[in-house]
Amino acid sequence: MSNWPFRFLHAADFHLETTPFRIEDVPEHLAELMLESPYRAAQRVFDTALAENVDFVVLSGDLLHARHAGPRGPLFLAGHFQRLADRGIAVYWAGGRVDPPESWPPSIRLPDNVQRFPRTHPETMVHRRADTPLARLIGASRPSEGRMRLDRFVPEQAGLFTIAVAHGPASLAALRASRIDYWALGGRHSRRTLCEAMPVVHDPGTPQGRQPDESGPRGCTLVDVDASRNVRLASVNTDVLRWSYQSLSLDEGATRESLEREMRQRIESLKLESPETTLLISWQLAGVGDLAVRLRRGALGRELLAGLREEHGRTMPAAWSVALVVEPPTHHPTAWYEEDTLRGEFLRQLRHLEQSADEPLRLETCLAEPSAEAPLRELVANVPEAARAALLREAAMLGVDLLAGEDHES
Ligand SMILES: [Mn+2]
Known part of the structure; x- marks a missing residue:
């Protein structure tokens, strides 16, 4: 069966209920933009779908927590889905962690162009252009417990280009072993193509970063499938x-x-x-x-x-x-380690601890009371290996500052 060339838009993790966080002193002139940013970025996703004349839109979960977002969230989505409906653009939506189909408020009607995938099992839908099948979509909303059963995303017959829609972590080996052409994933919040071809495995990330760790451009992805089923991804930045x-x-x-x-x-x-x-x-x-x-x-x-x-x-x-x-410095001037001072002695000890990973830190001996709270004792007695280097660096900086004398006042 020959596939037409077609184009769809893949987006996920709008999280309309979450405004930016981990930021102090929001200045007044940016306050409104901060509050509005999830909505403005999501609007750009819909604008892109219309401007690029896509055949359909694939949404891989976590669009909104309906209760936390308040009525504005579902009304916003329903409004933009209607804009797509007016242009004959279908929407295929698998729920993620926060947006299972059951959580949609019953008082707000979803336009008919929106198809939601159930939580219980992957459901298959065929997208048609003027009655001709264009692509097959197999999707499931994220189960409330346990992992996705990837082995249940199986096309009934070969031929039609097949898109699987799901949210959450998945083993790449299992995805690779499937008979899917394009895995439309969500949940990572950062754009990632986990596999370039056969199958393509892609997560478009969130349209808007929410915190310092979500750095760099964010957006959605335009997917072009040509007549020989080659897939081309184009990222569109939507973050404000x-x-x-x-x-x-x-x-x-x-x-x-x-x-x-x-x-x-x-x-x-x-x-x-x-x-x-x-x-x-x-x-x-x-x-x-x-x-x-x-x-x-x-x-x-x-x-x-x-x-x-x-x-x-x-x-x-x-x-x-x-x-x-x-950040604390990774090293201090060599001469400081040599000197016959408290600072020199202190740095030599820390260097020794840094170089001998097996040497216990014995931090519990620094606790004032032998009867100090058990959880705290437990905590300092078992510094995880990953934190050891940073802790020693921090200690060196503090010690150097306290033992430096008068020569470094600012
Ligand atoms: Mn999410």
Whole structure:
């Protein structure tokens, strides 16, 4: 059977109920944009579907928690689904963690172009263009418990291009072993193509990042399938706020001026990359030298942050600096380890602990009371391996600061 070329839009994780979080001091001029960002980004998804004239839209879950979003959420979706209906564009929607089909408020009517996949088993639907079958969709909403049964996503017969729609983690080996052409997944919140071909396994991510960790562009994906069933993915950015992590490393000779210059350059190039998007930048500074020490103590960090906000955060679209964090240095000047001082002794001990991973930290001996609370005792007695290096680094920084004497006041 020959497939027509066709095009669909794949999106997931709108999370209309969740506004940006893990951000302090939201300035007044960005407050509305923050609150509206999930809706504006989702609107861009629907605008894209219309502008690109897609045959249908595939939604892989977590569009909204209907109760948490309040009436606005379902009304918003129903309104945009209707815009698609008016243009004859079908919607295939599998529920995720927060949007099982049963949670849709019964008082709000879903337009007829919207097909929802049940939770209990994968259901098969055939999408037609003027009565000719174009693609087969097999979808299931995420089960309330347990993992997806991928072995149940099975096309009844070969021929038609088959799209599986699901939300949540899945083993790539199982996905690969299936007879599906395109796995339309959701749930990761970041855009990922887990497999490029045979089958394509793709998660478009959320249309709008919500927190510093969700950095970089976010959006949805346009999928073109040609007459020979080749798949081409095109990402469309829809985020109205873009989170960005910027790491800078300070060397011995760094000055406040050189740092400010570098930060300004970073901001300029970020703005060039996406001139129409409001940027939310988290700065991560690391390194050694006098400036690093001054940044870790005292008011300099706060001053820099205030300066960045003043200079770049007030324009629209803004480049707002969310936070400025100074990481503990990975090493200290070699001479400090040699010196015959408390600081030298302290650093040598920490270096020894760093180099001998089997050596216990014995933090419990630092607790004041032998009868200190059992959970705390338990916690300090069992520092996980992954946290050990960071803990020692933090301890070294604190010790160096406290034992440095008077030479590093800011
Ligand atoms: Mn989600």
